[in-house]
Amino acid sequence: MEPAPSLRHDVEPTPERLAEASEVFGLLSDRTRLHLLWVLARQDADVTTLADTVGASRTSVSQHLAKLRLAGLVEAHREGRRVRYTLVGGHLRRLLLEALGHADHVVTGEPHHV
Secondary structure (H helix, E strand, O other): OOOOHHHOOOOOOOHHHHHHHHHHHHHHOOHHHHHHHHHHHHOOEEHHHHHHHHOOOHHHHHHHHHHHHHOOOEEEEEEOOEEEEEEOOHHHHHHHHHHHHHHHHHHHOOOOOO
């Protein structure tokens, strides 16, 4: 049985898929958002923890999280008075880790993997 078209990544991407991927890369192009997503790739966190970790104000972090939520990259879960944020999906987690792995090679000068 052939996989569903959405699960086949060896086919030419549709304009809709290219647009969606472009949106994701656009959101990842901001250092603070990239840092927030990296933190969330490791663990769920609330705004205060995220702000402390990335060195940004709670207001700034909240605005970035709102954009990430609207794009469907993070989800918010209420726990009493607190809201914890979660990264959505393994694809995004792997994309982040690959991008940062690539950056490690560029920064350190270590040869790239084949």
